[in-house]
Amino acid sequence: MIPFAYSKPTDVAGALQLAGPDSHFIAGGTNLLDLMKENVAQPQRLIDITGLPLREVTATASGGLSIGALVGNAELARHPRIEADYPLLAQAILAGASPQLRNMASSGGNLLQRTRCAYFYDSAVPCNKRAPGTGCPARSGLNRNHAILGASQHCVAVHPSDMCVALAALEATVQVQGPAGSRQIAFADFHRLPGEQPERDNTLADNELITAIELPAPRFAEHVHYLKVRDRASYAFALISVAAALRLEGERIGELRLALGGVAHKPWRDPALEARFQGQPATSATYTQIAQAMLSGAQPLAHNAFKVTLAHNAIIRALGQAQRRQGATA
Amino acid sequence: MSAQAISGQPLDRTDGPAKVTGKARYAGEYPAEGLLYGSVVSSAVAHGRIRHIDCQAALALPGVIEVLHHGNRPPMAADDEPYEDDDAADGHPFRPLFNDRVLYSGQPVALVIAENLELARYAGSLVRVEIDAGSHQTDLCAARDQGYDAPAELPKPRGDFAEAFNAAPLRIDAQYSTPNEHHNPMEPHASTVIVEADGSLLIHDKTQGTQNSQAYVQEVFKLPKEQVRVCAAFVGGAFGSGLRPQYQLALAVMGALKLKRSVRVTLTRQQMFTFGYRPRxxxxxxxxxxxxxxxxxxxxxxxxxxxxxxxxxxxxxxxxxxxxxxxxxxxxxxxxxxxxxxxxxxxxxxxxxxxxxxxxxxxxxxxxxxxxxxxxxxxxxxxxxxxxxxxxxxxxxxxxxxxxxxxxxxxxxxxxxxxxxxxxxxxxxxxxxxxxxxxQMKASAKARLDADGHLWVSSATTDIGTGTYTVMTQIAADAAGMAVEDITFQLGDSSLPTAPLQGGSFTVSSVGSAVRQACQVLRSKLVTLAQARYPALAGEPADRFVVADGQLQVGERRFAFADLLQGAGDDALEVQITAEPGAKRxxxxxxxxxxxxxxxxxxxxxxxxxxxxxxxxxxxxxxxxxxxxxxxxxxxxxxxxxxxxxxxxxxxxxxxxxxxxxxxxxxxxxxxxxxxxxxxxxxxxxxxxxxxxxxxxxxxxxxxxxxxxxxxxxxxxxxxxxxxxxxxxxxxx
Structure with a gap:
């Protein structure tokens, strides 16, 4: 860990004023502190944002919810409006980490979790994400947990969050504030694929701060299911996760949302595919077609071909569970 | 003697309150005046030779005292024997910071010593280790053709396997594989080496054998026996990882010897994966x-x-x-x-x-x-x-x-x-x-009954969380015929009577037998002493003698220990014995x-x-x-x-x-x-x-x-x- 300055502003403007080239915002610190101990993150200044007034969950004019960036993961998962209207999000949050971590972790910070790729975490070895241009040992090494979709020559890491998979399916937007003012980023545009710049996880500009996450008016409060498959029953990152949401019209799919975790550098979603299956019968035969279509572009590595089969099965299972599910609470 | 044996009872751990209240100190928790903190710098390659270690940036930081490596460490033994501990494998033991050879990835190659842990770790990140990497092989399957018979004595084959197997009506022929597994006790390996005023070393070490660590330090660094004492009052799990002296011990001692100051080295969780493990x-x-x-x-x-x-x-x-x-x-x-x-x-x-x-x-x-x-x-x-x-x-x-x-x-x-x-x-x-x-191994124990009627029983064994403090107290209680509250069992100190490494599930069998015998002998000595001093007790059978409430009780009669011991010319009654595996076995x-x-x-x-x-x-x-x-x-x-x-x-x-x-x-x-x-x-x-x-x-x-x-x-x-x-x-x- 390197020496660093520390400040704790009390408003967003103050936080933005302190931000500079080697500064880092910190909220729960559940990921950043680990990265600092391993010399993966080396901020010169930590700007502790836990004193900012970003802890409210409020109704929006459009019938949705605005979630302050500092609302804790545990608190959010148990929020009555989330439980009632966005159960997919509640399920996804509770599938992540451990109770202790969820108590500490913030909503904004959850979006900024960095990959769990072992090479990224070990500053003694090459990694294009940590040290651009040094190479990607995962491509030819241990890649059982790595990407099957959307990877590049430079990086095969996957995004670790569960919450983000649900937010992608629910078409959230991310409210940010920066030196140039405020803007909104559609969730699909927030995280990015590695491409030529694997060191960039997302599209935040320098020194931009997430202030809130906005959910649109609820459309999927009933037929939803978050399925996470991992190497142990808790406190493990997803091998594959599926956020499935259905609006049923009789025995047909009225509307479909489907996002995958553990497969790519960002939560993986295909809106065109979702639209294509609108009006199809809500049957396992359809779900099998959806799974095949969703994974048709999969390019597994030497040790993760099982993820294609697993994702396929998990999609069918999650959609089936979502269909059978009645009522909002888990 | 109590009517009901204490052994066999689900007694709560005698050390439980100390552990759950934080009073129990582990190796990396002992304070010392002017204590320095060491942080280990590890090799990133699996095989090679160190060409150069650049410590300049680390040493330039105020509060960084020293960077130790093979080029400037204090003298240590060159031959294998001093490094061969009680659980050593055949061959040439690893010698930390001994020379420029890199034998595995994660090997300690330098120790940064600073005034606090954070600084030591930061300085460690600034140490540049240049290694000429050689080719390496870490894959058992890829190198299987280089296998040779283990130097272990296998039981002699019996009968004729090949003939019997080929003739058997039913046959299974199957292959299984298992991976490397690491012990990872909750408490990381740590050693606090305290330099006493007389220059001797008091070492709190995470170990399953205080005397094993003591002998290692003494021999590797050629120190007089009385100059090294190793303690391990509490061990936060070990599972075998403390059976051999681990490298943080040698490194902390090097720092203390070189600087003549107390030094602590605690391994990080990542470094807990850089020594012994269950093999693939x-x-x-x-x-x-x-x-x-x-x-x-x-x-x-x-x-x-x-x-x-x-x-x-x-x-x-x-x-x-x-x-x-x-x-x-x-x-x-x-x-x-x-x-x-x-x-x-x-x-x-x-x-x-x-x-x-x-x-x-x-x-x-x-x-x-x-x-x-x-x-x-x-x-x-x-x-x-x-x-x-x-x-x-x-x-x-x-x-x-x-x-x-x-x-x-x-x-x-x-x-x-x-x-x-x-x-x-x-x-x-x-x-x-x-x-x-x-x-069962040879083991020694001491039992000492004080004038106030408290029984102190001791042995150099450890308690790696298994309950040794508790069961030894129970065994002593039965053998001495005393209540658990009147007994203290002491362990985890190389100066105590000799005990084997704590491992192999033989601690109760080995140390427990010694504890039992010491307490039994102590009790019979007490009876003899009492009968010699008070002729009226001459005819009383031994089982009528009870030690309780700070007195010797025989029927309705009470005798103060102070009086009893006065005649014996000592302020306490003490017995030390060595128990060996029984001939019956x-x-x-x-x-x-x-x-x-x-x-x-x-x-x-x-x-x-x-x-x-x-x-x-x-x-x-x-x-x-x-x-x-x-x-x-x-x-x-x-x-x-x-x-x-x-x-x-x-x-x-x-x-x-x-x-x-x-x-x-x-x-x-x-x-x-x-x-x-x-x-x-x-x-x-x-x-x-x-x-x-x-x-x-x-x-x-x-x-x-x-x-x-x-x-x-x-x-x-x-x-x-x-x-x-x-x-x-x-x-x-």
């Missing part, structure tokens, strides 16, 4: 049987990895020659040297591996014979240890099978795989047997046994397996403390589930480096992974194994569990997975 092992089991399931031939072959400098060997294959009756047995055990650190004994070393092969193969045989897995084992029950040709001193394994099966409900098992299903889950029931040796084989029954729920579409129920029935002789003993078995079962499903060091063989070196990615079971676990201790009287009749329970709980899980997976799905751990990718239908 490949096994082949060949079983031949007749139509009734009687074993006609057994061959067990194992290949394990070791370092290029030491040959680590453990008992992997021996168990196949002793658990069942069979006349034609052959064993083979090979080692493959790699650019890695030497493996190290880890909970039930060897047995935890070998029983995976043997007990999975027995399950495969049971199916071929068409016999229930328990019945197959009963058919092949051995009254004697075939390796030694000696009968067992006791072996209540039949009772384990019967009582375990009954509690589990095994009789309701449909033998057909895939015959039980609930929703998306297939349910499988599997079982396995377990065995571990019941050893000769001619017998002594072992603990178990039968483990497991229920799993498997979701084939998702590749997940959940252990929903375990019953472990254990025959370990007399149980001194059912509460701490049960905890040992529970911990063993959880560990076994981890061996079955989770634990594996993921090694990148291109880099020659273990990559999942933290507890987020190196998986062990969490609470959510564990279903109900029931422990049964079957009655097993044994007056041969040792004077306590107790065999020890530290290892047996883990043995066989992984095999039982794999066998249950087969019963659930009809598929054998022989490559451990049984992860999602292997279970996926």
């Amino acid at each position: 092992t490949l096994q082949r089991l060949q079983l031949g049987a007749d139509a009734d399931g009687r074993l006609l031939a057994i061959r067990h072959e194992a290949t394990g990895q070791t370092s290029r400098f030491e040959d680590f060997s453990e008992h992997v294959v021996e168990w196949s020659g002793m658990l069942y009756r069979c006349d034609n047995v052959a064993m083979a055990y090979q080692l493959v040297p790699l650019d890695v650190y030497t493996p190290l004994d880890m909970r039930a070393p060897g047995a935890a591996l070998g029983l995976i092969g043997l007990e999975c193969a027995m399950d495969e045989l049971a199916e071929q014979v068409g016999l229930d897995p328990v019945a197959l084992r009963q058919v092949n029950f051995a009254d004697s240890n075939g390796n030694e040709g000696k009968p067992y001193s006791s072996k209540a394994l039949r009772e384990c099978y019967e009582q375990g099966a009954e509690r589990f409900g095994w009789e309701r098992r449909n033998p057909v795989p895939r015959s039980q299903q609930e929703g998306d889950e297939l349910i499988g029931w599997g079982m396995a047997g377990g065995v571990w040796e019941a050893m 000769e001619g017998f084989a002594c072992a603990t046994h178990s039968a483990v029954f497991v229920e799993v729920r498997v979701d084939e579409a998702l590749g997940t397996l959940r252990v929903s129920r375990v019953v472990s029935a254990v025959a370990a002789g007399r149980v001194i403390n059912p509460k701490t003993a049960r905890s040992q078995i529970l911990g063993g079962v959880v560990w076994g589930v981890g061996m079955a499903l989770h634990e594996q060091a993921e090694v990148d063989h291109n880099l020659g480096r273990t990559m999942n070196h933290n507890l987020a990615e190196y998986h062990i079971p969490v609470n959510a992974d564990m279903g109900e676990v029931e422990v049964i201790f079957v009655d097993e009287p044994d007056d041969i194994v040792n004077e306590l009749g107790s065999k020890g329970v530290g290892e047996i709980g883990v043995v066989g569990v992984a095999a039982a899980v794999a066998n249950a997976l087969y019963h659930a799905t009809g598929r054998r997975v022989r490559d451990f751990p049984l992860t999602v990718d292997k279970i996926l239908g």
Whole structure:
């Protein structure tokens, strides 16, 4: 860990004023502190944002919810409006980490979790994400947990969050504030694929701060299911996760949302595919077609071909569970 | 003497309050004036020579005192012998910071010493180590052709395996593999070396043998014996990782000697993956049987990895020659040297591996014979240890099978795989047997009765969380005829009477026997003394003498110890004895046994397996403390589930480096992974194994569990997975 300055502003403007080239915002610190101990993150200044007034969950004019960036993961998962209207999000949050971590972790910070790729975490070895241009040992090494979709020559890491998979399916937007003012980023545009710049996880500009996450008016409060498959029953990152949401019209799919975790550098979603299956019968035969279509572009590595089969099965299972599910609470 | 024995009671841990209130200090927690902190700099390559170490940037920081490396360390022994500790493997022991050779990735190459830990770690990140990397090999499978026979003495083959196997009507020939596993006790390895005013060293070390560490430091650094004292009052788990002095000890001592100041070195969790571990092992089991399931031939072959400098060997294959009756047995055990650190004994070393092969193969045989897995084992029950040709001193394994099966409900098992299903889950029931040796080592103990009537009993053994403080207090209470409250057991100090390393489940047997004898002798000396001083007591039988409330009580009469001892010319009554394995043991084989029954729920579409129920029935002789003993078995079962499903060091063989070196990615079971676990201790009287009749329970709980899980997976799905751990990718239908 390197020496660093520390400040704790009390408003967003103050936080933005302190931000500079080697500064880092910190909220729960559940990921950043680990990265600092391993010399993966080396901020010169930590700007502790836990004193900012970003802890409210409020109704929006459009019938949705605005979630302050500092609302804790545990608190959010148990929020009555989330439980009632966005159960997919509640399920996804509770599938992540451990109770202790969820108590500490913030909503904004959850979006900024960095990959769990072992090479990224070990500053003694090459990694294009940590040290651009040094190479990607995962491509030819241990890649059982790595990407099957959307990877590049430079990086095969996957995004670790569960919450983000649900937010992608629910078409959230991310409210940010920066030196140039405020803007909104559609969730699909927030995280990015590695491409030529694997060191960039997302599209935040320098020194931009997430202030809130906005959910649109609820459309999927009933037929939803978050399925996470991992190497142990808790406190493990997803091998594959599926956020499935259905609006049923009789025995047909009225509307479909489907996002995958553990497969790519960002939560993986295909809106065109979702639209294509609108009006199809809500049957396992359809779900099998959806799974095949969703994974048709999969390019597994030497040790993760099982993820294609697993994702396929998990999609069918999650959609089936979502269909059978009645009522909002888990 | 109390009417009811204290031994056998579920006494709460005597050290429990100190531990849960934080009063118990661990090696890395002792304060010292002017204490300096060391941070280890490790090699990123697996093989090579250090060309240059640039310490300038680190040393330029205010508060950084020194960067030690092979070029500037204090003098240390050059030959192997001083480094050979009580658990050393054959070969040339690792010598930390000795020269420019890099022997494995993660090897300590420098120690930064600074005024605080944070600074030391930061400075460590600034040390530039230039290494001329050579080629390396860390993959056991890729280097298998370089294997050679382990320098372990295997039992002589008996009968003619090849002929019997070839002629057997039923045959199993199967291969199993297991990965590297790391101990990872909760408490990381740490040493606090305190330089006393006279220059001597008081060392608080994380160890399973204070005298082992003491002798190592004294010999490696050529110090007079009285200049080095090693203590380990509390140890936060060890599981074998503290059986050898680890490198943080040598590094902290180097710092203290060089700077003549107190130094602490605590390893990071990542560095806990840079020394001894359970080695990756490949096994082949060949079983031949007749139509009734009687074993006609057994061959067990194992290949394990070791370092290029030491040959680590453990008992992997021996168990196949002793658990069942069979006349034609052959064993083979090979080692493959790699650019890695030497493996190290880890909970039930060897047995935890070998029983995976043997007990999975027995399950495969049971199916071929068409016999229930328990019945197959009963058919092949051995009254004697075939390796030694000696009968067992006791072996209540039949009772384990019967009582375990009954509690589990095994009789309701449909033998057909895939015959039980609930929703998306297939349910499988599997079982396995377990065995571990019941050893006894030479050990000493001292008992001292103070004038105020308090009994102090001591031995240099440790308590690695197993309950040694507690059970020794119980044994002393019975032997001295005193109440637990009037007794203090002291351990974890090299200056105390000699004790063996704490391992192998032999502490109760070895140290407990010494404690019992010391207290018995003390008591008889007390009686003799009292009778000499007070002639009226001459005719009183010894069992009428009671030590309680700070007095000697004989019937209605009370005698103050102060008066009693005054005449003896000392302020206390003291006895020290050394206990050795009893002569009765000769001619017998002594072992603990178990039968483990497991229920799993498997979701084939998702590749997940959940252990929903375990019953472990254990025959370990007399149980001194059912509460701490049960905890040992529970911990063993959880560990076994981890061996079955989770634990594996993921090694990148291109880099020659273990990559999942933290507890987020190196998986062990969490609470959510564990279903109900029931422990049964079957009655097993044994007056041969040792004077306590107790065999020890530290290892047996883990043995066989992984095999039982794999066998249950087969019963659930009809598929054998022989490559451990049984992860999602292997279970996926």
